[in-house]
Structure formats: structure tokens, C-alpha cells
Amino acid sequence: xxxxxxxxxxxxxxxxxxxxxxxxxxxxxxxxxxxxxxxxxxxxxxxxxxxxxxxxxxxxxxxxxxxxxxxxxxxxxxxxxxxxxxxxxxxxxxxxxxxxxxxxxxxxxxxxxxxxxxxxxxxxxxxxxxxxxxxxxxxxxxxxxxxxxxxxxxxxxxxxxxxxxxxxxxxxxxxxxxxxxxxxxxxxxxxxxxxxxxxxxxxxxxxxxxxxxxxxxxxxxxxxxxxxxxxxxxxxxxxxxxxxxxxxxxxxxxxxxxxxxxxxxxxxxxxxxxxxxxxxxxxxxx
Ligand SMILES: O=C(O)c1cc(=O)[nH]c(=O)n1[C@@H]1O[C@H](COP(=O)(O)O)[C@@H](O)[C@H]1O
Numbered sequence: 303x304x305x306x307x308x309x310x311x312x313x314x315x316x317x318x319x320x321x322x323x324x325x326x327x328x329x330x331x332x333x334x335x336x337x338x339x340x341x342x343x344x345x346x347x348x349x350x351x352x353x354x355x356x357x358x359x360x361x362x363x364x365x366x367x368x369x370x371x372x373x374x375x376x377x378x379x380x381x382x383x384x385x386x387x388x389x390x391x392x393x394x395x396x397x398x399x400x401x402x403x404x405x406x407x408x409x410x411x412x413x414x415x416x417x418x419x420x421x422x423x424x425x426x427x428x429x430x431x432x433x434x435x436x437x438x439x440x441x442x443x444x445x446x447x448x449x450x451x452x453x454x455x456x457x458x459x460x461x462x463x464x465x466x467x468x469x470x471x472x473x474x475x476x477x478x479x480x481x482x483x484x485x486x487x488x489x490x491x492x493x494x495x496x497x498x499x500x501x502x503x504x505x506x507x508x509x510x511x512x513x514x515x516x517x518x519x520x521x522x523x524x525x526x527x528x529x530x531x532x533x534x535x536x537x538x539x540x541x542x543x544x545x546x547x548x549x550x551x552x553x554x555x556x557x558x559x560x561x562x563x564x565x566x567x568x569x570x571x572x573x574x575x576x577x578x579x580x581x582x583x584x585x586x587x588x
Contacts, residue, residue, distance in 0.1 A: 312429055312454030313498035316526050319365040319398055320554060324579030325586055327366040327400060327528070329558030330356050330388060332373045336559065340566040346380040349373070353388045356562065359571035361395035364579065366428070368400040368556055386424040399427030400456065400528070406433030409440050416447035420455075429454030431504060431528075435469065438487040445491060445501060454500045454526065459484045460513055462506025462531035471516060479516045485523055492524040498552060502526035507537035507555060509545055520549035527552045532578065533560025539581035555582045 309315075332352045334344045340355075342348035353369070360367060367388075374385035385401075392399045403425075405415040417423060419430040430448070432441055434457050441457065448455045459481050460470055470481040478486070485503060492499025503523055505513060508531040513520055520527060527546060531537040532555045539555065546553050557578050564574035 309452060311452055311495075312448070312500040313492075313495055313526065315428065315452075316365065316398060316454065316554065317497045320588075323363060323365045324583045325554055325588055326364060326575065326579040326582050327368050327554050327556045328356070328360055328364050328561050328575050328578075329402065329530070329556055330367055330369040330373075331558040331562065333559070336562055336565075339563065342566075346377050346384065349377055349381055350384045350387070352566075353384055354391065355566055355568065356571065357388055357391045357395070357397075359565070359568035360575055361392050361397040363572060364397065364575050365554060366398040366400055367392050368402050368558075369427075370558070371401060371403040382425070389424065389427045392427070398429070400429040400431065400454070401425065401427040402431045404431045404433050404458065405444075406436050406440065408436060409443055412440055413443035413447070416444040420444060420447040420451055420453045426451075426453070429456060429502070431456045431458070433458050434484050434487075438484060448500060454502060456502040456504050456526070456528045457484055457488055459488075459503040459518075460505045460509045460516075462508045462535055462537070466506075467512070471512070479518075481513070482516050482518045485518045485520065488525055489519075489523045495524060499523075499525040502528055502554075504528045504530065505545065506535075507531040507541055507545060508535050510541070511544060513545065514547065520546055521552070523549070523552070525552065526554050528554050528556055530556040530558075532582070533557040539578070539585035542582065542585050550586045551588065553582075553586060
């Protein structure tokens with residue numbers, strides 16, 4: 303049975319949210335060091351206070367929130383329960399969530415991940431990040447479940463970390479790099495969708511001209527382009543132009559620590575998110 307989705311197609315809902323709030327997604331990454339900086343203990347109560355403060359500060363004010371599952375999982379099942387609360391509270395406030403879980407496995411297991419993150423489960427947000435390194439085809443269950451429930455999928459293509467290049471720029475027998483093959487497979491999923499398809503890519507804001515050099519036509523992907531790395535990893539809003547070229551209208555810049563450092567004061571968190579959104583809007587000309 304197809305579980306009920308969150309309402310409407312993801313690509314369209316994201317485009318609407320970006321038009322309203324700007325092209326920025328704020329990551330909820332409750333690092334132990336951030337909990338300490340906020341005067342909270344590194345335990346489930348601290349995690350919950352931190353995460354709910356971010357939702358209270360930013361829900362209804364940013365295009366999307368991106369909880370990083372690892373920071374919840376490191377607290378065990380009670381941490382995962384906090385992640386479920388974050389997803390539910392953001393949804394109640396009408397704010398999209400991208401659950402950053404970066405899952406990837408053989409197809410039969412991928413269906414279980416699809417059920418968890420795109421099905422009738424409290425861990426299902428509006429979109430999920432996935433890893434294509436068991437083969438793009440292994441993602442089929444999550445692509446199909448997401449499509450059936452109105453959710454989105456962000457597939458790693460050119461990640462923001464320097465080590466990613468070793469795998470992502472490797473060339474296959476057909477002469478295409480791994481990243482280019484991933485981008486073209488995503489484009490095939492999004493063919494004909496307007497204004498944006500539901501299968502996005504992750505392309506780090508730190509990757510400079512790598513996409514162009516690899517012959518990747520990011521505009522042809524016709525899906526949202528999640529660009530982490532703005533702020534703490536050294537990328538600026540201005541770098542987005544170089545990275546994305548004529549694909550800029552599809553970009554959703556992501557920043558976590560750079561915004562979260564402004565907390566725990568909710569007004570300061572809002573100002574930090576607004577500042578990032580204004581810089582990205584200016585850089586993207588949107
Ligand atoms: O999928 C992601 O969001 C992601 C992909 C990537 O290539 N690089 C990357 O940093 N991320 C995530 O984006 C967040 C970056 O956090 P900050 O560096 O604090 O802004 C982390 O949760 C990362 O796991």
C-alpha cells in the first residue's frame with residue numbers, strides 16, 4: 303500500500319519555499335561542541351533542547367531544515383525519538399525537512415530505508431539524502447517510494463569534502479566520471495518535470511569548477527541542487543556562482559554550524575539565517 307505523502311510533489315513544494323524564504327536550508331547538526339557552547343549537556347535532554355530551539359527559531363522562516371541523523375543516532379533510540387519530534391514539529395509549522403541520513407545499500411535493503419525515510423514512518427521528512435556508491439540503480443526503491451509519496455531524494459554527486467574527488471572523479475569504462483554518471487541518471491529521473499523534478503543532487507559549495515571540468519551539465523539535471531559547505535567549511539555565497547553557473551536557479555545552499563553558532567538566542571539564530579539567505583539570494587540573483 304502506498305503511504306500518504308506530505309502533499310504535492312517535492313520539487314514543486316521546494317521551489318515554492320525557496321521563492322518565499324530564499325535559497326537556503328539550515329542544517330540541524332547538534333555537535334557536542336555546539337551543545338557545550340549553548341550551555342547544554344551532551345545528552346538527550348541537551349539534544350532535545352538544542353533541536354527544538356532551532357525549530358522554534360527557524361520554522362516558517364527558512365526554505366528547509368536539514369537534521370543530520372548522525373547527531374541524533376549517537377544518542378541511541380532516545381536521540382532518534384528527538385529526530386522524529388523535530389520532523390513532526392517542522393511539518394506542523396509548514397517547513398520542509400531534508401533528513402540527512404546518506405543511506406545506500408543493496409536494493410532489497412534499500413526498500414527498508416525507503417520505508418523508513420520516505421514511507422509511513424515518523425523518520426520520513428520531505429526528502430532524504432542518499433549515497434549512490436552501490437550503483438545508482440540500487441537507489442530504485444527509494445526513488446520509487448519517494449515519487450509515490452511526494453517526497454524528494456538528494457543523491458550525492460560532488461561532495462564538499464576533499465576526499466570525495468577520489469571516487470567521484472574516477473572514470474568508468476564509458477569515459478564518464480562517476481559524478482557525471484550520477485548527474486545524468488538523476489536528469490533521466492527528472493525528465494519533463496516542472497518547475498523542478500524530485501531527484502536532486504548534492505554538489506558541495508566548496509567544489510569550485512569541478513562540475514564544469516567533469517563535463518557535468520548541472521542545469522540539465524532539472525532537479526534541486528543541495529549545496530552544503532557554506533560557512534564552516536569555508537565556502538561563501540559568492541562561490542556558488544562559480545560552482546553552479548547557469549544552474550543557479552536550482553540551488554539550495556546549506557549551512558549548519560555557521561548559523562547554529564549564533565544560538566541559543568532565537569533572535570540571533572533568526573538573524574544568522576536571514577543573513578545567510580540574503581547573501582545567497584544576492585549571489586544567485588534570486
Ligand atoms: O548531504 C549533505 O548535506 C552533505 C554533503 C556534503 O557533501 N557535505 C556536507 O557537509 N554535507 C552535510 O552538510 C552539513 C554541513 O555542516 P556545516 O559544515 O556545519 O555547515 C553536515 O551535516 C554534512 O553531513
